[in-house]
Amino acid sequence: MKQPLEGIKVLDLSRVLAGPLGSMQLADLGAEVIRVEAPGGKDDIRHWWPFVEEESTYYLSANRNKKSMTINLKQEEGKALFKKMAAQADVVIENFKTGTLDRLGLGYDTLKQQKEDVILCSVTGYGQTGPYKHLPGYDPVIQAVGGLMDITGDPEAEATRVGTPVVDIMTSHYVAISVLAALRKRDLTGEGEHIDLSLLDIQVASLGNISSSYLLKGHVSKRMGNAHGNITPxxxxxxxxxxxxxxxxxxxxxxxxxxxxxxxxxxxxxxxxxxxxxxxxxxxxxxxxxxxxxxxxxxxxxxxxxxxxxxxxxxxxxxxxxxHPQVKARDMVQVSDHPKVGKMRTVRNPIKFKHTNIEAKSHPPMLGEHTIDLLKEFGLSEEEVVELRNKGAI
The missing domain is CATH 3.30.1540.10 (formyl-coa transferase, domain 3)
Structure with a gap:
């Protein structure tokens, strides 16, 4: 069955949650998403509790339908290999701290030399510009800085973070939306794009009526527990x-x-x-x-x-x-096979097409699971693969 993003190749350098969740949306829709990870594994999410058969349930929640390969981007051979892959990719997603990709010699200008119409999506805590651009940004910190905590919780108690990493989740949606928009723009103009997504920007944009009340009326909303400031009951x-x-x-x-x-x-x-x-x-x-x-x-x-x-x-x-009977009726749990976990129950993508099936097609990959196959897919010979491995580049 044809998939909406069939033929789109994504190199995913992102870690933890916002980027991987966004690339998973693209993978669900049929893009070939390749997780490019450091040898030995540097993605914290792979090590977060709880575990099933030594696999992190946190990691499993955000990485279905992808492939995984390892490349050492600190080595010249690794950088050269990534550039070769980027020349054949449509999209690169990364969430290093601002400036890191440039320091590695793999920034947008460099990637454009490999492929003129490449799309680079950069996800950071505070964005590519501004006085805070160099700081790391984690979901609960952005909830605090971005005003969400101050309006969440009991009015007589302390400010409270939302129970899920909601800023990361919202950001993942913007990853998918912005990449889809850039792909459409490329179809129309032939131009690539560098997308600059900031968790803080997205949190501020998601304040909704709270921001409107302040910007238009000067009203600073306060915590109201489970009540609503504008409607009752x-x-x-x-x-x-x-x-x-x-x-x-x-x-x-x-x-x-x-x-x-x-x-x-x-x-x-x-x-x-x-x-x-x-x-x-x-x-x-x-x-x-x-x-x-x-x-x-x-x-x-x-x-x-x-x-x-x-x-x-x-x-x-x-x-x-x-x-819940409605959750069951909507078939929101899917079962897929995993080489270590076995039968694995996960939440289904909530998008439901009438004529297209986007259910899970492959398990969340183990670290470097597809390295050899992918290198051959990108045109490397057996001898070149062995040489890269001997040099510690993969």
Whole structure:
């Protein structure tokens, strides 16, 4: 079956999460993605707990459908080999600290000499320019610097990072989007591109309504726990057994909620009639709603509220997520074979095409698993491969 990115070759120098997750999106869509790693393995993510058959589950989550080869980019022979490969590649992805690729003699200008229309995607914490460009950037640090932590968590407690590496995940999406856009531009103009992605830029761009409230009104948003600063009721409530999230996003939904709660009079109550009224009397409304929610379990409330098209759902742990009937119906878990792990369950790519199947085609590669085959694919002879190995270049 034809794949959307069939025929696109990607050299992936990136490590840890943002870059590898982005290249995995391209691999899922059919690109040939080749992880270029240092001999001995320098990618921290390969060593992060927990492990299954000595393979990091963290690494396994971000590297399906790729190949792996090792090259020592600090050796001249290794650099020459990478340049030869770049001459046949469409895209190079890297997330070294700003300036590292240039110091290795493999920056954008050099890669352009190998292939005029090459696309280089550089992912860094702070970008290729600015006073912080030389600093490393890890997800929780960017969550802190970029304002996300300050608006996350209980208002009476300390600022809290989001439970997943959300900045890395968002950045991975921009990796895929920007590479696809650059490929399209190349199709139209024949020009390559150097993409400069900064985790901080992406976090700032993802502040959404929080940034708009500040830039247009001067309003500095504060932590509100699970509540919403602009809409209410739009938060979690304790039920008889566990919490439920309710997002009554407009007046019509609130009126339906009032009916289900057995308080139709709230619809005409001057304190609750409009969202602006409810914001002004937020605490009074919450106290009354909490009394009602405590009378039944979250699942029962979910059934009653959902029957009125009020967005809601219980707060599930990860086991409950994968037991959820909708998650199962959407077939979000796939099973693939791994040479060490055996049958491996992983999350499926959420993109669903009507006419194209993009499910996992190969396991996350072990370090250097495809080195020899790939070198021959790039035109090296058996003798050249042996020579590179003897010199420690691969």
């Amino acid at each position: 739009y938060e979690t409530f304790h039920c008889a057994d566990k919490p439920i999230m309710v997002a009554a996003g407009n007046d019509r939904m609130f009126y339906q909620l009032a009916e289900v709660m057995g308080h139709p009079e709230w619809k005409e109550d001057a304190r609750f009639k409009t969202n602006a009224n409810r914001i002004e009397h937020r605490q009074e409304l919450r106290e009354q709603l909490e009394k009602e929610f405590l009378k039944k379990g979250a699942d029962e409330w979910e059934q009653q509220l959902s029957s009125r098209n009020i967005p809601c759902g219980p707060v599930n742990n990860v086991q409950q997520v994968f037991d």
